[in-house]
Amino acid sequence: MATATPMRPPAQPARTPPVPGSTTATGPGTSGRRGGFGRRLGRRLGRRLGLGLGLDDRNVLLLYVLTRAGIWTTAYCTRWLFAGDRKARDVPPALSSWGQWDWWHYLHIAREGYFPGGAGPWTDDWDNREAFFPGFPLVLRAVHVVIPDWTVAGLLISFVSGAVAVLALARIARLHLPAASGPPAAGGALGQRAVLFFLLSPCAVFLAAGYTESLFLALALPAWLAARRRNWPLAGILACLATGVRVSGLFLAAAIAVHFLVATDLRKQWCSLPWIALPALPAGLYTWFLHAHTGDWMAWNHAQERGWYRNFHAPWEAWQHTWKAAFAHTQSTGYAVMFQAELVTMAVGLLLLGVLLRGRRWPEAVYIGLSLWALGTSYWYTSIPRATLLWWPMWVLLAAWSLRRPWVKSAYVCVVAPLSTILAVTFLSGRWAG
Numbered sequence: 001m002a003t004a005t006p007m008r009p010p011a012q013p014a015r016t017p018p019v020p021g022s023t024t025a026t027g028p029g030t031s032g033r034r035g036g037f038g039r040r041l042g043r044r045l046g047r048r049l050g051l052g053l054g055l056d057d058r059n060v061l062l063l064y065v066l067t068r069a070g071i072w073t074t075a076y077c078t079r080w081l082f083a084g085d086r087k088a089r090d091v092p093p094a095l096s097s098w099g100q101w102d103w104w105h106y107l108h109i110a111r112e113g114y115f116p117g118g119a120g121p122w123t124d125d126w127d128n129r130e131a132f133f134p135g136f137p138l139v140l141r142a143v144h145v146v147i148p149d150w151t152v153a154g155l156l157i158s159f160v161s162g163a164v165a166v167l168a169l170a171r172i173a174r175l176h177l178p179a180a181s182g183p184p185a186a187g188g189a190l191g192q193r194a195v196l197f198f199l200l201s202p203c204a205v206f207l208a209a210g211y212t213e214s215l216f217l218a219l220a221l222p223a224w225l226a227a228r229r230r231n232w233p234l235a236g237i238l239a240c241l242a243t244g245v246r247v248s249g250l251f252l253a254a255a256i257a258v259h260f261l262v263a264t265d266l267r268k269q270w271c272s273l274p275w276i277a278l279p280a281l282p283a284g285l286y287t288w289f290l291h292a293h294t295g296d297w298m299a300w301n302h303a304q305e306r307g308w309y310r311n312f313h314a315p316w317e318a319w320q321h322t323w324k325a326a327f328a329h330t331q332s333t334g335y336a337v338m339f340q341a342e343l344v345t346m347a348v349g350l351l352l353l354g355v356l357l358r359g360r361r362w363p364e365a366v367y368i369g370l371s372l373w374a375l376g377t378s379y380w381y382t383s384i385p386r387a388t389l390l391w392w393p394m395w396v397l398l399a400a401w402s403l404r405r406p407w408v409k410s411a412y413v414c415v416v417a418p419l420s421t422i423l424a425v426t427f428l429s430g431r432w433a434g
Contacts, residue, residue: 135245154210236275
């Protein structure tokens with residue numbers, strides 16, 4: 001077992017001064033043309049693609065908008081309550097709360113690329129930016145073409161992506177209905193309940209920030225929805241795009257592959273195998289790109305090790321190191337309490353895995369199991385609470401449980417929702433929040 005203990009997670013990368021320029025919110029207005037055929041065609045395509053918005057979908061979007069308003073209210077209050085010191089009379093700019101931690105990595109990649117001016121792991125004070133997949137920075141750079149302010153562009157990506165993600169989550173939850181007893185109307189209630197628990201989860205602030213979670217979920221959840229409907233080409237394409245955003249897309253691809261094996265006759269569906277394998281392409285291309293610039297086929301993994309201590313350790317060693325960081329008074333209190341949250345979340349993840357295995361939900365169990373293995377075999381646990389946002393089976397199962405046991409919803413709102421505010425204030429005030 002390793003004995004050397006790093007002092008703390010790495011500091012935030014150097015902040016880049018804001019780019020001069022104002023951001024406008026203008027856009028083309030909607031036309032009032034009487035295009036009867038166009039409207040009928042649009043509705044028909046919407047039904048074919050599953051894009052039509054019913055009452056349940058509109059209720060889900062209302063929950064989403066209301067929780068966004070709550071997070072922005074929290075951000076406003078945080079700027080006034082944590083303005084630098086107790087005697088401060090001026091507050092930071094409105095967008096300054098969102099320029100935290102990993103955002104600066106994404107911004108630097110979007111603006112400068114991965115190896116600007118020949119810099120790289122061989123230079124001093126390197127920020128290990130190659131640890132981040134290129135999907136989000138590429139989208140950020142594209143949106144910046146029309147949105148001059150980088151921070152606004154990142155927030156807009158997360159806002160739109162989050163809306164897509166909650167709609168997909170609600171529809172996935174409705175597919176769970178046959179396993180949850182209740183009348184047909186319970187499908188809408190189940191979807192809304194899953195979205196409510198998801199949006200009030202402790203790390204929900206990262207869905208609003210310029211981070212990868214919302215964009216990943218906007219691709220991964222529709223991919224899983226397509227797989228459940230046995231639309232393998234669409235599932236493969238969306239999972240491929242999700243892998244370009246986060247390495248977690250490979251775990252999703254494994255879950256889709258397992259679902260493909262258990263839900264289809266391979267002899268009849270063998271022609272769909274290339275679509276199932278497609279999500280491996282972004283990871284392979286990114287590995288080749290890093291090797292071309294660094295000469296290291298393991299450049300991504302080595303960046304994770306240098307910056308975040310993600311070198312391999314046995315699961316029990318990772319637990320011991322995290323426990324020591326949480327309770328042995330070796331870390332400052334802010335970091336220690338986050339390590340405590342890491343331990344609790346790992347226990348929750350193992351419980352979730354057990355429930356999925358018991359229910360023989362093999363694809364979801366593969367997804368959660370691979371996620372826990374990847375997060376639980378580093379020097380210590382890092383960012384497991386934030387990873388719960390990607391555990392869609394947990395929100396669906398929790399919602400189904402709450403429909404059978406009404407007290408679950410009350411307990412969740414009373415206990416978990418306040419933690420969401422605490423984590424939001426922690427992140428928005430620049431403190432380490434996982």
